[in-house]
Amino acid sequence: MSGPALVALAVLGSVLAVALAAAAVAAPPSRRRRMLRILRSYDRSRNAARAVAAPFGGRLRPQVVWALQRLGDLVTPSPVQVRLLRHLDFAGNPAAWPLDRVIRGRIVGGLVLGLVFYVIAHGIALRYGLPGAVLGVLLGLHIPDLLVYNAGVKRQRAITLSLPDMLDALVIGVESGLGLDAAMAQVAHLLRGPMPDEINRVLQEMRLGVSRSNALRALARRTTVRDLKTLVTALVQAGELGIAVAGILREHAADQRTRRRQRAEEQAQKVTVKLLFPVLFCLFPVIFIVVLGPALIRISGSL
Structure with a gap:
């Protein structure tokens, strides 16, 4: 053509x-x-x-x-x-x-x-x-x-990163005398991000007549974050058994802070491995050219 x-x-x-x-x-x-x-x-x-x-x-x-x-x-x-x-x-x-x-x-x-x-x-x-x-x-x-x-x-990655801050805010609200629903409403109102959006959706479903357990289970189905699924399971069981949620939230908040620090340390340990190939293929050839280049030029001139 x-x-x-x-x-x-x-x-x-x-x-x-x-x-x-x-x-x-x-x-x-x-x-x-x-x-x-x-x-x-x-x-x-x-x-x-x-x-x-x-x-x-x-x-x-x-x-x-x-x-x-x-x-x-x-x-x-x-x-x-x-x-x-x-x-x-x-x-x-x-x-x-x-x-x-x-x-x-x-x-x-x-x-x-x-x-x-x-x-x-x-x-x-x-x-x-x-x-x-x-x-x-x-x-x-x-x-x-x-x-x-x-x-x-x-x-889902953003939810993983914002989960510890959300848990800290929930712990502060519950320990200050608020109920779980009121603390969730404060988190959804004051914080920004995907995790507060999911909390607000749970609250909206509860206002439409859905029970808290079903709304939380729906939240677990909408996410792939394992830590959030574990938290939802603990909250649902606490609501069904009549257990106070303050201690559960406090333990999960401490665990999430530890996990966040471990994730940061893991990413820091990966830096050396990720830098290996750029150094081998980009930096070392330039060093060899700078170091051996003049010697090769002199050798070729003498020959």
Whole structure:
């Protein structure tokens, strides 16, 4: 294929990609998803990051949105949707990325990468066009999954880092005479971060009529942090057995401070190993050149 034809095809693909991205990002969710979003608004904290407005002023034709959604539902079976919902829970259910938008993003990613890979493979050889397009579609379908998974991993890491401070604040509130619910409300109101957001969601579920045990168990299902799961199990058992939570919180707070110090020491011990390869491959060659370079020049001149 000639050069102008490839350029024209690439421009056409870019225009199509922009149109599909606009349809996926700016399109309104379905009526069912809007109702679920309204219900989930009770679970979000006041200090959670708000979704920014879509960069596209108007909304595209509902037929395009419906077509993208239907196609996304066809290529996203129920087990994949369940996995996406779980990963969205780990990521904090960001308001800018409901499940419908993630599904539409899978279609957009598949079409865009399929077109790009087709252009590249077709430019290399004609017979590589179709396999390249298929490979691009398969990769594009998994890009939103990877983004959601990465957001969940980062948020769970942030929860791990903020858990000791949250426990210290709970211990201070409980030992000052507050009940567990009041201390949790103070933590959710005064602190910032993913852990206070989860505490606020637990409180919102309790205001909606969910028992404290069930709300805490739901919190344990929304996280992968083992220390938080252990804390939730201890609080649920204390509530069912009528045990005072002050001592439990104090012990967990001390244990979390110790674990945080151990994690810091572990990361410090890894620094020497991580510096080994950069020193071997970047620093030592430069030293050898500086030290042996003049000697090699003199030897070559004498010979």
